[in-house]
Amino acid sequence: MAASAGGGRNFDLQIKLMMIGDTTVGKTSLLLRFADDDFNESVLATIGIDFKIKTMEIDGRRVKLQIWDTAGQERFRTITQAYYRGAMGIFLIYDVTKAKTWENIRNWVANIEANAPQTVNKVLIGNKSDLSAERQLSAAQGQQLAEEYGMKFFECSARTRHNVDAAFVTLARDVVARLGAGGGGGGKEGGGGGGKGTVSIGQVDHTEKKGTSCCAK
DSSP, rough: OOGGGTOOOOOOEEEEEEEEEOSSSSHHHHHHHHHHSSSOTEEEEEEEEEEEEEEEEEETTTEEEEEEOOOOOOGGGGHHHHHHTOEEEEEEEEETTTTHHHHTTHHHHHHHHSSOOTTOEEEEEETTOOGGGGSSOOHHHHHHHHHHHHHEEEOOOOTTTHHHHHHHHHHHHHHHHHHTTSSSGGGGGGSSOOSSSSEEEEEEEEEEEEEEEEEEE
């Protein structure tokens, strides 16, 4: 079980997840909805890289998720590359109302293949599924792209929370299962768990920030 307070940690396993995609696809909104159950229409583009920490119980193990929200603008691509190191799971996110963001997923996949560990787990998310009148991409197109790259796929809405928890839980569980199977990439805290079982989403422990983000309150 989790180490005692004297041991300096209150989790059994720590995993690093990343959120990748073009600017304005809603990476920050998805993260805020999952971590804080908050949605803010005025969230603007992330400048640099922020991350949040949230704990979950997966199959009886307390798992600490460190979730990195990256800038999607091309001029920040070099910042993003440095943070691929140590990533265990990656969300690739596009906006269902902007076809170009879906097309650019191929560029992000190439970027991941060049910089991230080979064993990294990936989930594709089509965000803003609630905007049906503005939709440019079908769910079938998202599913087809995900299958092409061997990824799981979810259409989500940060506004309504549709499928948000499901997507995060799925990626976290896949990482835990891989580490338990000896899939590598987990460091000294890997191992154990995996398979089917129970998931309990805990509270956010705290929020860490690196760089700054613009968000009107």
